[in-house]
Amino acid sequence: MTTGPVLGCIADDLTGATDLGLTLSRGGLRVVQVTGVPEAGDLPGDADVIVVALKSRTVPAAEAVEMSLRAADMLLGAGARQLFFKYCSTFDSTDAGNIGPVAEALLGRLGAAIAVATPAFPTNGRTVFQGHLFVGRQLLSDSPMRDHPLTPMRDPNLVAVLGRQTRLPVGLIAFDAVERGREAIGEALARLAADGTRLAIVDALTDRHLVELGAAVAEAPLVTGGSGLAIGLPDAYRARGWVGPRAEARAAAIPPGRSAILAGSCSTATQKQVAAAERAGLATFRISPAEIAAGRQDAAQVLAWAGEQNSDRPVLVYSTAPPDDVTGAQASLGRERAAALVEETFAEIARGLVGRQGVTRLVVAGGETSGAVVTALGVKALEIGPEIDPGVPWTFSLSDPRMALALKSGNFGTDDFFLKAWDALP
Incomplete structure (x- = not known):
């Protein structure tokens, strides 16, 4: 097992951070969430996962990148093996950012060849098929998200959306590879990387798809997505001996009020x-x-x-x-x-x-x-x-x-x- 966190997470808003923390906690990992970029002495020493909650979803892209890179440096300095850039399961972002610019900057900081990108969260009705995001039975563009006051989502094609936000080539790992499981996902990811693709939207319709995806990317320097992507990571870490047995949830004593x-x-x-x-x-x-x-x-x-x-x-x-x-x-x-x-x-x-x-x-x-x-x-x-x-x-x-x-x-x-x-x- 490692000392310090095995996973360092950078979430673009506070509710998204707790959503991700819950998924990882349900997987038996001890998760601590901090608000804003922490000072070195503020990081807990006994957590498997540290989630840094930023307020970067709707700020100017340059500001979001700067905050995210500072968080990344702090998490890497604490010993994190892997970074997770977490955004909303409805891919909330305008064509000016911020998902693409932050993902691009993190790839550059880590020197990583490629990272996956999937907001899928089937439990809450968010699925990705042929690169298109669905909310329940509706395409994202037909859902109430089309009228979001800050990040209206009018295009469900995530390859196209992400491609407008970044200078990096964006590709797709489609349903047929995901359905075949972790080895096929890994092979598809390697082919895309060899062709120069740097970000890969990944189809996912069920939790099983996300478990297979997590197993396929557990050793990647960077993953990006919604909280559903975290479903397969805890067991993948255990299989590698990076974390111990499932941690029991600890009850908290809340003062009456x-x-x-x-x-x-x-x-x-x-x-x-x-x-x-x-x-x-x-x-x-x-x-x-x-x-x-x-x-x-x-x-x-x-x-x-x-x-x-x-x-x-x-x-x-x-x-x-x-x-x-x-x-x-x-x-x-x-x-x-x-x-x-x-x-x-x-x-x-x-x-x-x-x-x-x-x-x-x-x-x-x-x-x-x-x-x-x-x-x-x-x-x-x-x-x-x-x-x-x-x-x-x-x-x-x-x-x-x-x-x-x-x-x-x-x-x-x-x-x-x-x-x-x-x-x-x-």
């Missing part, structure tokens, strides 16, 4: 979750960028309202809205200002809920919102806890403030997620 939900995602899934919570009678407060910009809403108003609610049930504060409302706010305020107003308000609300109102259990929906909240709270490291829904675990802070956090990708979770999350806590 109030519960709250902050929902910034405008995804269809989160809209349904907000509606289910309202039908169930949770106390709710909707904020909007237009109201904040006009001075009619602020964090103090929300906190005063929250303090008046029944402390035995979670309160829900949300900016979740249908696409037309989001488009209208962006048109009047500008996309960046509208997003910043909401994120800054959620950050201030989170500080007040935790610091002054005794909240120790917090669900946050949306990658950008999660990043703003965790940064505001000063949470530096998290340990992965029990699963709530596929891709969404509870996590436990490893320093003050001691609390449980469920950081949910906007697209994930069943309709009753906000109601049932609390039952998964130890």
Whole structure:
């Protein structure tokens, strides 16, 4: 077995980091997640996996590359054998970046010939066939992701999408090779590398495909993809003697306190979750960028309202809205200002809920919102806890403030997620 982490992960947002951490934790590895690029002395010494959660999905590509390379250097310095660049299972990225530029930079830093790229996550309905990404039965371009406010996805052909983002040649390992298993995948990867291909989209329709893919690339310097790609890695590492027997999950002692939900995602899934919570009678407060910009809403108003609610049930504060409302706010305020107003308000609300109102259990929906909240709270490291829904675990802070956090990708979770999350806590 190795000393230090066998795998170092660089995730482009916070909810994606916890999604990946959950997959690896379910594989029996001890996973610690850190927020932002850590200092050398901040890395845990007894983890099999360190996941660095960045806020790099929608920043300028050059900034995303710089952050990712700093994280890579830190992880390699800690002894990681392999790097994993993790992005969303819906390949959220514009033609200007950031998946291609970051993958290209990491390949260059490692001196690697080729890396795979697959966002497939069949458990959550994300599959790749002939290089095209499906969400359930729909092509990505026909799904609600086509209207994402920050990264609208109008092209399901991942070879083409990635090819527009990078100067490197992009190829495909198609279904027929993947279906034959790890040896065929390895042979296909070697052929592509020999032809000069540097990034390879990989088809995957089932978890078995991902297990075979993981076994085929366990010794590659770099892998890139969604959390599904991690399904096969833990057993592949054990087969090589790099990690020990499956680690038992450790229970965390969370101080007693109030519960709250902050929902910034405008995804269809989160809209349904907000509606289910309202039908169930949770106390709710909707904020909007237009109201904040006009001075009619602020964090103090929300906190005063929250303090008046029944402390035995979670309160829900949300900016979740249908696409037309989001488009209208962006048109009047500008996309960046509208997003910043909401994120800054959620950050201030989170500080007040935790610091002054005794909240120790917090669900946050949306990658950008999660990043703003965790940064505001000063949470530096998290340990992965029990699963709530596929891709969404509870996590436990490893320093003050001691609390449980469920950081949910906007697209994930069943309709009753906000109601049932609390039952998964130890």
